[in-house]
Amino acid sequence: MNREKFLARVREATIAGRAHRVHIDPTLPASVGYVGGGADLVESLATEINAVGGSATVVEDLDAARDQLLDLLALYQPKSALCWRHPLLDRLDLNSILAEQRVAQLDYESLSLIPSIAQREKMVAADIGITSVSYAVAETGSLVVTSQPGQERLASLLPPVHIAIVERSQIVPDLFDMFAILGRQIETGLPTNLAFITGPSKTGDIELTLITGVHGPGKWHVIVIR
Amino acid sequence: MTADYARHEHHEFLQATELAMADVGLQGALSNLGTTLGQRNKVAFAILPESGLLREKARSIKDEALADLETHIRTLESSVQSRGGTVHFAEDGADACQIITGILRQAGATRVVKSKSMTTEEIHLNPALEEAGFEVFETDFGEYIIQVAGQRPSHLVAPAMHLRVGDVAKILSPEAGETLPDDGPVLANFARRRLRTAFATADAGITGANFAIAETGTIVLVENEGNIRLSTALPRIHIAIVGIEKVIPKLADLPVFLKVLARAATGQKISVYTSLITGARKPDELDGPEEFHLVLLDNGRTRILGSPLRESLFCIRCGACLNACPIYRNVGGHAYGGVYAGPIGAVLTPLYDGLAANKHLPHASSLCGACQAACPVKIAIPEMLIELREQLHHEPGELGRIEALAYRVWARAMRSPRAYRLATWLATRTAGRIWPKRWIHRLPGGLSGWTNTRDFPAPARQRFRDWWENEGKDGHA
Numbered sequence: 001m002n003r004e005k006f007l008a009r010v011r012e013a014t015i016a017g018r019a020h021r022v023h024i025d026p027t028l029p030a031s032v033g034y035v036g037g038g039a040d041l042v043e044s045l046a047t048e049i050n051a052v053g054g055s056a057t058v059v060e061d062l063d064a065a066r067d068q069l070l071d072l073l074a075l076y077q078p079k080s081a082l083c084w085r086h087p088l089l090d091r092l093d094l095n096s097i098l099a100e101q102r103v104a105q106l107d108y109e110s111l112s113l114i115p116s117i118a119q120r121e122k123m124v125a126a127d128i129g130i131t132s133v134s135y136a137v138a139e140t141g142s143l144v145v146t147s148q149p150g151q152e153r154l155a156s157l158l159p160p161v162h163i164a165i166v167e168r169s170q171i172v173p174d175l176f177d178m179f180a181i182l183g184r185q186i187e188t189g190l191p192t193n194l195a196f197i198t199g200p201s202k203t204g205d206i207e208l209t210l211i212t213g214v215h216g217p218g219k220w221h222v223i224v225i226r
Numbered sequence: 227m228t229a230d231y232a233r234h235e236h237h238e239f240l241q242a243t244e245l246a247m248a249d250v251g252l253q254g255a256l257s258n259l260g261t262t263l264g265q266r267n268k269v270a271f272a273i274l275p276e277s278g279l280l281r282e283k284a285r286s287i288k289d290e291a292l293a294d295l296e297t298h299i300r301t302l303e304s305s306v307q308s309r310g311g312t313v314h315f316a317e318d319g320a321d322a323c324q325i326i327t328g329i330l331r332q333a334g335a336t337r338v339v340k341s342k343s344m345t346t347e348e349i350h351l352n353p354a355l356e357e358a359g360f361e362v363f364e365t366d367f368g369e370y371i372i373q374v375a376g377q378r379p380s381h382l383v384a385p386a387m388h389l390r391v392g393d394v395a396k397i398l399s400p401e402a403g404e405t406l407p408d409d410g411p412v413l414a415n416f417a418r419r420r421l422r423t424a425f426a427t428a429d430a431g432i433t434g435a436n437f438a439i440a441e442t443g444t445i446v447l448v449e450n451e452g453n454i455r456l457s458t459a460l461p462r463i464h465i466a467i468v469g470i471e472k473v474i475p476k477l478a479d480l481p482v483f484l485k486v487l488a489r490a491a492t493g494q495k496i497s498v499y500t501s502l503i504t505g506a507r508k509p510d511e512l513d514g515p516e517e518f519h520l521v522l523l524d525n526g527r528t529r530i531l532g533s534p535l536r537e538s539l540f541c542i543r544c545g546a547c548l549n550a551c552p553i554y555r556n557v558g559g560h561a562y563g564g565v566y567a568g569p570i571g572a573v574l575t576p577l578y579d580g581l582a583a584n585k586h587l588p589h590a591s592s593l594c595g596a597c598q599a600a601c602p603v604k605i606a607i608p609e610m611l612i613e614l615r616e617q618l619h620h621e622p623g624e625l626g627r628i629e630a631l632a633y634r635v636w637a638r639a640m641r642s643p644r645a646y647r648l649a650t651w652l653a654t655r656t657a658g659r660i661w662p663k664r665w666i667h668r669l670p671g672g673l674s675g676w677t678n679t680r681d682f683p684a685p686a687r688q689r690f691r692d693w694w695e696n697e698g699k700d701g702h703a
Contacts, residue, residue, distance in 0.1 A: 006315040009528045010470065011296040016532030018293055024286040033280035033485050052494070111512055119512065120460075124426055140496045149510045153459040157452060175481040175496070183477055189309075190442055190477075192507050193458070193514055196484075196500040201452040204492070205368030205384055206391050206410045207255060208262050214367050214414045215421070216452025216499065 037138030037173030042224050045171055048141025052199035053212060054220040056141075061225065062092055065165060068223050069094075069130075073101050076161050076219075078127035080104040085150035086132040088165055094130065103128075108150040123152075129159040129217065135181070136166050136224075139174045140198055143222065147193035156197060162217040164197075167225040232377040232388070232560045235579075239586035242561040252388050252558050259387070264549040266493025267600060274489065284486050285603045287479045288540040292531060298440040298473045299522065305443030309505030311518040316467075318525045319349030326351065326432065326465055327358045329519050333463050335360070335429035339421075341447070341454040342366035343434030344382060344543060345467050345523060348565045348578060351432070363424040365453035367417050374401055380559030380567060382545035383491050388558050421453070431457030431515065435468040436542065437483060438520070441476045443504055445520065448487060450498040458503055464515035466503075469523050471531075471539035483542060490602035491544040526578045534613050538573045540603040547597035547607060553590055562590060569597035573610045581614065582621060588614035628672040650689045658685035 038044040046056035059065045069092070081103050083094060098105045106126055111119050131151070135144040143164050147153050156162050172178050182190065201216030212218045231242045246252055271277040291298060303313045314329075316322035330338065338360050340346065352373070355362050364373040368386035372379060375397045379385030386394070394413055395406045402416055433454055437446040445466045447454045458464050474480065480502075488494040507514030530539055548554045548568030559567030564575030564584055572587040581588075588611050591597075597607040639649045665681040668674065676682055690698075 003315050006317065006522075006524060007296060007299065009524065010299060010531075013528035013531035014293070014295045017536045020532075020534050020536040021293060022285065022289050022537060024282060024289060028279060028283050028286065032276050032283055033274065033482065035275065048495075052498075108512065120426065123513075124422070142496060142500075147507070147511060147514060149508075149512065152511075153455065153513045157455050157459060175484060179478055179481045186442055186477060190444060190502065190504045192309075192503070192505055192511065194502040194504075195455060196496060197498070198494075198496050198500075199450075199498040202450045202498050203367045203414060204450075205366070205371070205386050206389070206394055206413065208258050208384060208387065209410055211410050211414045214418055214451045214453075215365070215456055 031176075034176055035139045035174055037171070041138045041171040041173060042168055042226055044138040044173075045136055045141060045166070046222075046224055048138065049199075049220075049222050050141075052141055053202070054141070054199055054222055056222045056224055058224045058226065065092060065223050065225050066097065069097060069163065069165070070101070072163055072221055073097075073103065073128075076128055078103050078161070080106055080122070080126050081128045081130050082123055082126035082152070082155045082159055083107045083129070084131040084152070084155055085109070088132040088167055089130070092165060108152070112149075123154050123158055126159045128161045128163065129155040129157070130163050130165075131155050132165050133170055134194075135178060136171045137173075137175055137178050137196070138171055140196075142175075142196040142198040144178065145195050145197060146191040148191060153193050153195070156195070157216050160213060160217055161219040161221070162197075163221045163223070165223050165225070171224075231563065232375075232380070235378070235563050235565070236583055237563050239561065239563060239590065242563060243557045246557040246561045251390050251393065255388050255390055256555055256558055259549055259555055263384075263492060263545070264555075264600075267490055267546050267549065270489035270493040270495070274485070277486075277489075280482065281486055281602050281604055284482050284542075285540060287474060287482060288603055291474050291479075292471070292536065292539060294475075295470065295473065295531065298475050299470060301440040301475075302438055302443060302473055302520075302522075305440060306505070306518075306520050307443075309443050309518075311443065311505050311520055314519060314521045316521055316523045316525070319523075322349045322467060322521055322523050322525070323351055323354035325521055326467065327355065327360070329463070329465055330355075330360060330430055331358075333429065333517065335463060337361045337363075337424070337428045338430045338432055339363045339365050339424050339428040339453075339457045339461060340369075341431070341433040341449070341457045342369045342379075342385065343432070343467065344379075344566065345434045345469055346432065347379060349467070349523065349525065351467070363421060363428070365421050365424065365457060366449075367414060367451060367453075370417055370421065371397055374398060378560065378565075381548055382543050382566070382568070382570075384545070388560060425456045425460045428457075428461045430463035430465060431461040432465045432467065433457055435466050435472055436487070437480060438466075438468050438473045439475075439477050439480065440473055444477070445503045446480060447501045447503065448484075448497045448499070449501075450492075450494075452499055455499055455501055458501060458515065459513050462515055463517045463519070464503070464506070465519045465521065467521045467523060469525070470527050471541075486602035487542055487544055490542075490546040490600065530577050535573065535577060535610055537605055538570070538577065538607075538610055540605050541570050541574065542603060544602055546600040546602060547605075550596040550600035552592065552594065552596065562587065569607045569611075570601075570605070573607060573614065576614055581618060585618055585621070588612075588618055647691075650685075650691075653685040654687060654689050654692075656685075658687045661685070 049056035200220040
């Protein structure tokens with residue numbers, strides 16, 4: 001349809017509709033609905049993650065996180081892992097861990113060298129996804145992942161198991177705090193894709209009964225470093 | 227018979243409700259609703275501090291957004307364009323379908339994956355795409371089931387909730403080429419495997435949107451399964467079809483809605499996946515669509531925006547009013563006979579699809595108010611239904627001759643105190659004295675329409691004013 005005609009119709013209706021505005025108390029405080037992240041953000045985040053069907057482990061340092069990751073690799077025995085490139089994963093020395101465990105590492109460097117059809121096939125076949133996060137929200141137990149080269153959307157989505165490594169400095173208390181941070185990024189441009197992940201993939205489509213892992217990962221592990 | 231109204235719109239409402247009430251499978255499926263989703267919603271709001279005020283805030287943002295909608299749409303358009311996306315304007319459903327098939331043809335697409343979108347149901351996109359030769363896969367688990375069954379969704383957020391696990395196994399078994407067991411996780415796993423192939427080979431992903439943020443050009447999609455994330459990560463084209471009422475002005479408005487939406491829908495604090503999509507992928511990213519199209523849909527929304535029913539555009543499609551409604555909980559979604567079911571559907575369907583074709587819907591409510599109490603944006607649904615009932619009475623040919631005459635006599639009597647006094651005197655001294663009981667169970671001839679489904683109160687033996695004069699005022703009562 002003609003854009004001008006469409007907008008003209010919206011304009012007319014917008015103006016006519018002002019006669020039917022609802023009367024709302026204008027004194028609503030800005031902080032309404034703020035929940036916060038409690039006294040200990042790490043603890044709150046872990047509690048919420050467990051409450052939504054994820055599995056959170058709180059560890060003291062990078063060494064303990066490494067041990068935890070090794071345990072998970074032993075549990076799932078993956079052949080290949082779809083991984084982010086991220087400073088926290090570098091500090092963890094993820095490359096060496098995967099090499100030692102003979103897990104094929106699929107990441108930006110290895111994937112961008114091969115043709116896109118082969119790339120797609122390898123990503124779809126990955127057994128496990130390993131990422132960090134851009135942020136985490138203690139209030140809801142959400143991990144915030146943003147897309148950029150090296151932080152692929154599919155790493156937290158395609159494999160049946162997703163393992164995320166989070167550290168304290170990445171955690172914000174409340175959704176409102178999260179959006180205040182994102183608001184300051186508008187000028188420089190929001191990422192093309194930003195996702196809040198809060199739990200393993202779920203459906204209640206048959207008789208309202210919970211089933212996990214219907215499209216996204218059914219197993220969701222989060223290692224939180226203090 | 228059941229399957230018939232599960233497939234088609236615009237059927238005889240009372241007949242459909244009777245079939246629904248007699249359908250043992252459906253009643254079994256519906257019996258869970260109040261104690262699960264309906265209950266979780268109440269608990270979730272009870273434990274959120276100031277949830278009443280937060281819902282008020284969500285409501286005020288919608289009201290503000292609509293009061294300047296033209297400006298916000300223009301801002302949205304330029305924000306989307308500045309991120310390399312294309313914006314299309316669709317006047318109605320046919321227009322939208324044409325635009326979408328055009329985009330797909332131009333891109334040389336053949337296979338499409340879709341996420342659950344009531345807007346695409348509203349414009350009947352699937353038949354249009356199939357007619358145009360595209361292969362379409364619904365990817366939400368519930369939508370996939372009903373697509374295979376050839377049915378319509380019966381609930382805003384749980385489209386296959388009218389089916390029991392045995393029905394689903396029967397529906398999916400021919401697809402699997404083997405007999406699938408009556409086991410939810412096995413059936414879900416079959417759908418996961420089947421649809422993975424579709425995701426990996428689709429050219430385009432078509433989604434709706436829960437919100438569109440004008441300030442940033444961001445499309446917001448809320449889900450629990452992950453099929454929306456897959457639909458917007460794997461195919462090379464992403465098309466979002468969005469009703470103009472979904473536009474919110476600022477990014478900072480979004481958390482208010484995120485905090486109330488999932489609580490209202492399922493009792494979750496936030497849904498499993500919330501995607502904020504701002505344009506197509508950047509050139510050096512490995513995944514995500516290369517093209518992004520936003521189709522803005524009017525389809526009657528401007529007509530509503532300028533009317534007393536404007537408030538119905540606040541709806542964020544959570545389904546809470548369906549879960550709370552005593553009518554929905556008895557008859558399910560298909561009986562309503564429109565794209566949108568339940569209390570809000572009884573408002574929206576006549577508005578989008580025409581009042582004359584859906585004249586039963588404004589009456590498909592007891593006006594008990596449970597819907598408004600459950601609504602995360604506090605839409606006055608009962609008032610909207612009363613407004614529609616009034617509009618219905620102005621539709622030509624709507625009233626029978628006897629009913630019209632009765633209303634005329636009634637109106638005349640109520641306007642004149644003397645006529646009213648005379649009429650009530652007559653009624654008490656005739657029907658009131660002859661009729662032995664307090665209720666009339668059967669009225670004759672053209673009046674029987676009333677007593678077919680409810681009793682009519684018999685006139686009293688004396689008027690209130692006579693009783694008051696004789697006994698009441700001296701306190702003898």
